[in-house]
Amino acid sequence: MTMETRTGVNRKNQTEIIRPRDMGASKSSEPVLLRRELGDVLRAYRQRQGRTLREVSSDARVSLGYLSEVERGQKEASSELLLSITQALNVPLGHVLRLVADRIDLSEGRVPPSFRVPDTVQEALAEAGVN
Numbered sequence: 001m002t003m004e005t006r007t008g009v010n011r012k013n014q015t016e017i018i019r020p021r022d023m024g025a026s027k028s029s030e031p032v033l034l035r036r037e038l039g040d041v042l043r044a045y046r047q048r049q050g051r052t053l054r055e056v057s058s059d060a061r062v063s064l065g066y067l068s069e070v071e072r073g074q075k076e077a078s079s080e081l082l083l084s085i086t087q088a089l090n091v092p093l094g095h096v097l098r099l100v101a102d103r104i105d106l107s108e109g110r111v112p113p114s115f116r117v118p119d120t121v122q123e124a125l126a127e128a129g130v131n
Helices: 003-007 034-048 053-060 064-071 079-088 093-107 120-127
Strands: none
Touching: 034 064, 034 079, 034 093, 053 064, 053 079, 064 079, 079 093
8 A cells, every 4th residue: 555545645646735715816705713723624535535424533542522613613623633633644643734834824925935946956057058
């Protein structure tokens, strides 16, 4: 079983997880909330793995209703609960938090660090003779 199949982590194509819900909205619209972005990322991982709320809630030892509220951004997850959910999804907590941070950056009009091209790329292209 590959890492992608086990965890739902696909480092080559994460656009559906990274894209914030209000990507096209203006900055003056509803503020970006951490709990909503976090819920969207958790739901995307669960769905990519083809798992139900019931399966993940059982593995995470959290009530089905509470997990549902976390995924919908209606409840704030404690750090312990968040760790339990990410372990049940077999996704590193740090990875989830980085994706959430990238989504917030995008929705606030900033380019996330993971999307930036290093300055050395231009130098390498010039050395290789590529214009």
